[in-house]
Amino acid sequence: MAPLEVADWSPLWISLxxxxxxxxxTLLAGLAxxxxxxxxxxxxxxxxxxxxxxxxxxPPTVVGFFLLLLFGRNGPLGRLLVRMGATVIFSWPAxxxxxxxxxxxxxxxxxxxxxxxxxxxxxxxxxxxxxxEWRVFQRIALPLAxxxxxxxxxxxxxxxxxxxxxTLMLAGNIPGRTATIPIAIYFAVEADDMTRAVAWCAADxxxxxxxxxxxxxxTHARGPARWTRR
Amino acid sequence: xALQVDLEKKLAEFTLAVSFSAEDEPLxxxxxxxxxxxxxxxCIAGLEHPNRGRIILGNTTLLDxxxxxxxxARKRRIGMLFQHYALxxxxxxxxxxxxxxxxxxxxxxxxxxxxxxxxVHAAGLRPRYPHQLSGGEQQRVAxxxxxxxxxxxxxxxxxxSALDTHLRSQMEAQLQETFLAYxxxxxxxxxxxxxxxxxxxxxxxxxxxxxxxWGPREExxxxxxxxxxxxxxxxxxxxRARAISENAVEAIDWDCRLRITxxxxxxxxxxxxxxxxxxxxxxxxGGTNQENVQRCWLVSFSETPFRITLFLRLHKPPDESGHHxxxxxxxxxxxxxxxxxxxxWLVRLPPQSLFVTSQ
Numbered sequence: 001m002a003p004l005e006v007a008d009w010s011p012l013w014i015s016l017x018x019x020x021x022x023x024x025x026t027l028l029a030g031l032a033x034x035x036x037x038x039x040x041x042x043x044x045x046x047x048x049x050x051x052x053x054x055x056x057x058x059p060p061t062v063v064g065f066f067l068l069l070l071f072g073r074n075g076p077l078g079r080l081l082v083r084m085g086a087t088v089i090f091s092w093p094a095x096x097x098x099x100x101x102x103x104x105x106x107x108x109x110x111x112x113x114x115x116x117x118x119x120x121x122x123x124x125x126x127x128x129x130x131x132x133e134w135r136v137f138q139r140i141a142l143p144l145a146x147x148x149x150x151x152x153x154x155x156x157x158x159x160x161x162x163x164x165x166x167t168l169m170l171a172g173n174i175p176g177r178t179a180t181i182p183i184a185i186y187f188a189v190e191a192d193d194m195t196r197a198v199a200w201c202a203a204d205x206x207x208x209x210x211x212x213x214x215x216x217x218x219t220h221a222r223g224p225a226r227w228t229r230r
Numbered sequence: 231x232a233l234q235v236d237l238e239k240k241l242a243e244f245t246l247a248v249s250f251s252a253e254d255e256p257l258x259x260x261x262x263x264x265x266x267x268x269x270x271x272x273c274i275a276g277l278e279h280p281n282r283g284r285i286i287l288g289n290t291t292l293l294d295x296x297x298x299x300x301x302x303a304r305k306r307r308i309g310m311l312f313q314h315y316a317l318x319x320x321x322x323x324x325x326x327x328x329x330x331x332x333x334x335x336x337x338x339x340x341x342x343x344x345x346x347x348x349x350v351h352a353a354g355l356r357p358r359y360p361h362q363l364s365g366g367e368q369q370r371v372a373x374x375x376x377x378x379x380x381x382x383x384x385x386x387x388x389x390x391s392a393l394d395t396h397l398r399s400q401m402e403a404q405l406q407e408t409f410l411a412y413x414x415x416x417x418x419x420x421x422x423x424x425x426x427x428x429x430x431x432x433x434x435x436x437x438x439x440x441x442x443x444w445g446p447r448e449e450x451x452x453x454x455x456x457x458x459x460x461x462x463x464x465x466x467x468x469x470r471a472r473a474i475s476e477n478a479v480e481a482i483d484w485d486c487r488l489r490i491t492x493x494x495x496x497x498x499x500x501x502x503x504x505x506x507x508x509x510x511x512x513x514x515x516g517g518t519n520q521e522n523v524q525r526c527w528l529v530s531f532s533e534t535p536f537r538i539t540l541f542l543r544l545h546k547p548p549d550e551s552g553h554h555x556x557x558x559x560x561x562x563x564x565x566x567x568x569x570x571x572x573x574x575w576l577v578r579l580p581p582q583s584l585f586v587t588s589q
Contacts, residue, residue, distance in 0.1 A: 121314070121316040125310070125316040125317075125318070126318070126329065127276075127303040127304045128303055128304070128310045129329050129379050131304055139329075140318060143320045
């Protein structure tokens with residue numbers, strides 16, 4: 001096949017769409033989990049902590065397998081969805097679910113660390129000034145932790161962009177619908193189409209470099225350095 | 231409005247157990263570092279939870295462990311000035327001061343912020359950020375922020391300790407001014423004796439979590455109830471003592487008898503005198519007939535710009551140990567007058583300056 005003659009750009013759009021949606025979900029869920037974690041202690045928290053970090057340590061295929069069990073036609077969530085007239089597996093939402101679950105621990109960990117870094121005196125000062133816990137979080141803790149949270153989002157995005165194993169298990173390789181860049185690369189190599197594989201690899205490298213640049217900008221140039229003492 | 235505090239909080243080293251009340255005047259809380267001063271303020275503000283106790287501010291019960299009342303910090307309406315001010319670094323001075331005024335309409339809020347900043351002489355700082363402020367400016371802003379919420383009580387944790395000497399006196403004047411204008415109990419924690427005295431009409435001395443003294447400042451300094459309080463309030467000369475009559479004691483460590491003006495009870499354990507109360511007047515008759523006059527030798531001395539501290543040994547010339555019995559503080563011009571007198575000198579411990587403790 002000639003190189004970019006039949007240029008099918010769909011993996012790029014699917015990858016970006018999936019990664020952005022997944023990152024948005026992880027950002028909210030990771031922040032909520034991290035904020036909840038900061039306010040509670042005890043064995044339950046340790047258990048939740050473990051569950052949150054599991055997707056980070058398990059091989060993506062294992063995560064994908066469990067997701068398949070969960071969302072499959074006979075899985076608890078899958079059956080519920082079928083009753084509502086929706087199938088998730090081997091559809092675009094499945095790529096989002098796989099990417100979100102796999103990238104969640106990164107968001108959770110960085111958000112937790114960033115929130116823990118916030119000097120508790122600022123939070124206490126806000127409380128003595130009459131602020132509710134929500135206001136303390138939204139006006140003080142979150143803005144002060146924001147550079148770290150943003151860094152976590154960038155990491156999550158990178159992880160979502162590179163997601164392969166769980167995506168393949170849950171969403172398969174349906175060109176134009178679920179085939180993301182990593183999956184396109186895998187099947188290009190499989191089909192011995194090296195030019196296409198190299199092109200997608202180059203695209204991936206470019207996006208990753210852009211992400212690293214963004215990460216550096218947010219954590220250094222615009223980061224907490226702004227507020228440090230003279 | 232009165233603040234009544236009676237609480238117990240278990241800490242790693244000891245239990246903080248204090249009971250006192252404060253009216254509409256500043257109360258200085260004095261104590262060595264680690265005595266529980268900051269913890270006490272945090273308990274009152276609602277940032278820490280005492281194991282047992284009751285805190286009542288005016289007619290409101292803020293805490294009563296018996297009836298399970300515990301008003302959260304945000305509803306206590308207690309203004310707190312943190313040791314390093316804790317200004318929100320990501321918000322401008324105006325936003326910091328206006329933080330507690332979120333419910334007001336914008337124009338009204340702006341007006342209030344301006345008035346508060348003017349009150350602490352910091353009107354020009356409004357658009358700046360905390361990291362652009364000097365220590366003194368940060369404190370002014372923190373003070374304005376605490377006052378903005380119209381607190382019913384004001385708690386200040388070592389407000390001057392982060393400042394250098396020349397700013398300290400300036401900010402102390404600011405605090406004096408604020409206290410004068412403020413209607414409500416104000417608690418000021420410090421480990422600086424003079425600061426506590428100048429700013430607090432009444433004093434509370436904390437020692438290892440307990441109230442060692444509590445009363446009008448003159449009283450606490452004039453008659454410290456224990457050796458501990460005497461030391462904490464800066465008294466340098468203390469000797470074990472035994473009562474020998476109604477107005478005389480035997481100072482055991484100083485090996486002499488001293489007349490005192492207070493009535494002495496049998497329970498006297500110590501006698502003390504502050505360093506600047508020692509008197510080096512020259513007596514024409516050699517001083518032998520003067521009461522409370524003792525012979526002493528100079529062991530060593532140390533100078534500050536205007537004063538000099540003398541370390542003296544009673545009855546005997548100094549030996550190699552460098553041991554001294556008394557520490558005296560005199561102004562330099564006074565020192566010039568008697569430094570060349572031959573030793574031994576005569577030192578008088580004026581009866582009206584001596585205090586005795588029975589604890």
